[in-house]
Amino acid sequence: MLFYLQCHLKSHNGNTKTVLKKKKVTTISLYLEPSLYTVKAVLILDNDGERLYAKYYDDTYPTVKEQKAFEKNIFNKTHRTDSEIALLDGLTVVYKSNIDLYFYVIGSSHENELMLMSVLNCLFDSLSQMLRKNVEKRALLENMEGLFLAVDEIVDGGVILESDAQQVVHRVALRVGYLGRKRIKLVLRIIRLTCNLL
């Protein structure tokens, strides 16, 4: 009899172990608590899925390891398709790609998708203006400070601070000096190109 009990206890323990191993899933209340905290993360990845910029505003992914895993997952799911919205890990992800850059804005799955979209558009449009429509990896890397300042003006601690790209660009107020180098290069390139054509 006792021996039999032992078997049973063991199988019981076995069960609990497997239960504990399961991935932790955060519980989200069914109805949204009215709050200004809209954005959970803003990400920019390159065309290999490597992080160029990442800002997480809450502790959905507390460690760098979890964040990178999430980014990998997000990139795999989105980089081949041209659609602009997806649902991953119970989070709404709106995204946009341009040449070799992937922009993501992430919010709770109960969040108003259009609000997230307005953040994404604002980010993209501001960068586009700051980089003179040349939104690609190299131009971005040459102007990282512009990106840092722009995101800081768009989202503050998860709250949408500004949604108008004009305003953002105005507030970032990068002086031409920093972009000048870039512009001269562009002019040179165009000259070279026209020469080639001739």
Added chain:
Amino acid sequence: MIKKFDKKDEESGSGSNPFQHLEKSAVLQEARIFNETPINPRRCLHILTKIIYLLNQGEHFGTTEATEAFFAMTRLFQSNDQTLRRMCYLTIKEMANISEDVIIVTSSLTKDMTGKEDIYRGPAIRALCRITDTTMLQAIERYMKQAIVDKVPSVSSSALVSSLHMVKMSYDVVKRWVNEAQEAASSDNIMVQYHALGLLYHLRKNDRLAVTKMLNTFTKSGLKSPFAYCMLIRIASRLLEETDGGHDSPLFDFIEGCLRNKHEMVVYEAASAIVHLPNCRARELAPAVSVLQLFCSSPKAALRYAAVRTLNKVAMKHPSAVTACNLDLENLITDSNRSIATLAITTLLKTGSESSVDRLMKQISSFVSEISDEFKVVVVQAISALCQKYPRKHSVMMNFLSNMLRDDGGFEYKRAIVDCIIGFIEENPESKETGLAHLCEFIEDCEHTVLATRILHLLGKEGPRTPTPSKYIRFIFNRVILESEAVRAAAVSALAKFGAQNDDLLPSVLVLLQRCMMDSDDEVRDRATFYMNVLQQKQKALNAAYIFNGLTVSVPGLEKSLHQYTLEPSEKPFDMKSVPLATTPINELKTELTPIVTTKLPEKVAPSRQDIYQEQLSAIPEFKGLGPLFKSSDPVQLTEAETEYVVRCIKHTFTNHIVFQFDCTNTLNDQLLQKVIVQMEPSEAYEVVHYVPAANLPYNQPSSCYTLVRLPDEDPTAVSCTFSCTMKYLVRDCDPNTGEPDEDGYDDEYLLEDLEVTVADHIQKVLKPNFGAAWEEVGDDFEKEETFALASVKTLEEAINNIISFLGMQPCERTDKVPENKNSHVLLLAGVFRGGHDILVRSRLALADGVTMQVTVRSKDEIPVDVILASVG
């Protein structure tokens, strides 16, 4: 052409990413130039960018190195370069948590936030609030108030948002800025308005009246900002929900009015709010559904997604409301965004007719591999709902599911499919064999231990009862050869069940078990040896007790009893009957299908309710000698909800006693009750042995008193009894404000409602997975049979529900569900009678004019049998 050129250029120059191989130590080394005079803004800026970039990449900075860099950075405040200054703010924010003594920059930031340069002020406020604590916040309070009402939008917004962040930490300080926030709310700038509204709500959300007032003001005056409108809609819908406001409330009118707003964001928010309101009727839903319908044809993917996702939610509760959109949804099936297509199809599956099922399933299987796991789960859930609706379509869906099972996918997804198939098998007996075959195929290549063990358990349960049980043996034994320990052990148990139930398979099963006894894992060997020995006895009763129907005791209880036994060794062998039974989990209410969001509570092996009671009762000296707790009932209310004193009772049954636990609450704030007991007058030969009073019962603090009653020895069949209860106590009036009681008190009493003890209190539910085996095991020594007519009952379901709740026994083998259009049914019930005797009831029900019921009761003792029959009669 330019682009192409660019690309070439990039490929040739491999070092195109200036940040690619940054070394933290090198960057920190470079940071030394911060100390050079004069400051070179360009180079310093570049280094700050590198530092932030590294932080952003997740590089770890030690406290010392971060502090060092931080202090070097503070020197850069001397430069007047705008971008450099702004990057300093960013660095401060990024390092606020890693570096020490960040408050050193407070004065520089305060200077910037009150300075003339508008471009500095907003960011300076945000950086300052990031490093401020409650005490320092008071020092800058004056500036914050000014900033909130500043006419420059960026300053005002920054101040408001920073205040919002600070509320968590220093509510009391921020609370004082309400007037300023109110003023900012009437700003012309849309973002300022939004932030002010958010802050105001956050400060007032615990005061419903203030929120209502605020809503009234803003809904009347109208707002400019679409964001603020969204916020307002959320606040309004939350208030509606909390106050159960009807659909004629002005708040609802406001939300409905927002459906005509010119911003799509607001329209969608309003529609979504209406859809999510509880108990919303079709009439209120209609306008919301029609705007969502419009969104379905929007060129913006996000809008289509939002619309169809919300429609999907509506379809769960009100499929008919969505049928009007079927045409639009059909168009979305081929949407290039697979998430949208999936949601459209699953919505159609809910609203469409049986004839469209085949077509939709074909459509969805064409791209199911392209969608994310979350949506696959949605599809599976839609299918499982569909199966319940159209059982005739089960072959199509089973096929589909088995195909999905073969695809790649994560654990959640596979689990959803397995759940769905198991559900199928239980609902439709005719799909059992195909279902089992699919599952067998699945475990051949299954990486999830939990699923494999679960399926093996199911095979053990269902397999032996199929026409050709032998074909499952191969699948099960393959697991023994190929899998991990847990799966092997489960496979051995499954094998044993085949051996126990099919005599012709027994010899081969024994051979297989023999081989399992050589296993490398001790658990597998133990199980194999154990089953081997049981099976070799070839006794039905043994098989039933040890193979089919496992232990029914509560595991923590067993652990405790065994521990007790080892502490006080005695000659007597350990008695299993002294262990409290496991309370069978109440069948989970079918959780509402909430797709996408996998809400899960953290699972843990909490001690059951009964284990907690056992603990509490054993702490009271008077109840020491009562033995193990047999059963605790659900609480019974003995007073109306809104009376002076609220009393509810829980009945704890022991072998020969019952303990009544009275949870009392005093709702009068000017009284202190003392020495509270509940006096009980039994109607039968029950004997009240002891009262345990609650010493003090102050206002609003629940406390318990107990009454111990001995069950009559002479007539064991007298199981039901009615008690009239009176609460007796000493009242001491007290000051409602201070709670200080008077010196003297007086005795008083309070009449409670009568309390009944029924047969169900003496029986604990026990699930026998294999009822037939248990039935044979108990044997017919004390079998009794009687026929009753239930005249007042009109349907079989009603009769079954009555019997189950009356006897308090566990229905087995899903016999509590009556197949449709049947006139007769057999209900199988199992339980344990007080004292530890198994008791089994087989009741044949026939529907004629009223319900006729033939009850057969078996037990190993005569008393329980008599009790059951006497109480039914």
